[in-house]
Amino acid sequence: MHLTSSDIVCMAMGLKPEGALAPHEGTCSFCGKNIWPGDRYTKFSVGPSFMDVADLAARGSGMTCGHCTPLMSSAMLRATANGIFSEGGVQPFAKWVDVARGLLNPPEPPFVMLYATRKSQHMAWRARVNLSRDLFYVRVGLRDLKIRRPVLLSAVQACQTLGSFMGIKPTAKSLAHPFAVLSSDLKDPAHSLLRRKGPEKTLDEAAEAYPEAYQLIQSLTLGETWAMRFLLSPNAGAQAAAQSEGALS
Ligand SMILES: [Zn+2]
Known part of the structure; x- marks a missing residue:
């Protein structure tokens, strides 16, 4: 059976199909699922x-499938804004530490990864259904971003190699890396800009000393540079949590 993004999200959240019994065959306007006579629909x-x-799978069909129907309420738009959805349930995917963990350890396929970039954004019905833990798409706002998981760890290593060579120091939150701008919601037009100069060496010198690391960084997809925002700051979430605990005590 062809599973749509809405099917996976509903399965993860334990939502049953809603609506009346379909009197005729059709297609879901939102997710494109086939609706057969007797299936739930609205x-x-x-x-x-x-x-x-523009993202509707079948405009003009007049029908919404039983799994897209419960996802349209404002409460469900909020509940499905950020998360990794699979048969095993929902994994958190909003805090930086959770995003990093999810990108490195996706669940058994099929799964859907959603990361909303504004309030009440429709996410659940129009994401890619992922069938591989090593090559998958994350829905970030209005985009489907491609990520090759095996590349992520080598990229973190390459960033540290280049950053350290340039004399860029790691901080309490962040590893050494050569990026000047990394944007978690991709709203910054300078996202993935590299620093031309570190305290000790220039980027050109780093590229000459470590050509493979430099080429790897240059070859990252938009999804992979987005992932760097979270993977290069492994302690950002932990520190925020420690600070709020400190504030309470
Ligand atoms: Zn649907």
């Missing part, structure tokens, strides 16, 4: 603030 309907017409 009539397609969106409010005037719905901005995602």
Whole structure:
């Protein structure tokens, strides 16, 4: 059976199909699932603030499948904004430490990874269904970002090699790395810009000394540089947690 993103999200959250029994065959406007006579469905309907017409799988079908139906409420838009969804349930995917953990250890496929970048963003019905733990897509806001998991660890190592050579010091939150800007929601147009100069050496000198590390960094997908935001700051979440504990005591 072809599983859509909405099927996986509902399975993870234990949501049953909602709606009336379909009197005829059709296609879900949102996720594109086939609807057979007798399947649960509702009539397609969106409010005037719905901005995602371009992403509809089947505009004009007039039908919404039983799994997309419960995902449309504002409470469910909030509940599905960030998470990794699979048959095993929902893993957190909002705090930096959780994002890093999820990217390195995705669940058994099929799974869906969602990372909303604004409030009430429709995420659950239009993400990619991932069938591999080594090559997968994360829905970040309006984009599907490709990530090759085996590349992530080599990229972290390459960043540390280049950063250390340039004299860039690790901090309490962050490993040594040559990036000037890394944006967790990709709203910064300078995301993935590299520092031209460190305290000790330039980027060109680092590239000459470690050509493989430099080429690896240059070959990262947008998804992989996005992942670096979280993987290069392994203690960001831990420190925030420690600070809030400190504030309480
Ligand atoms: Zn659907």
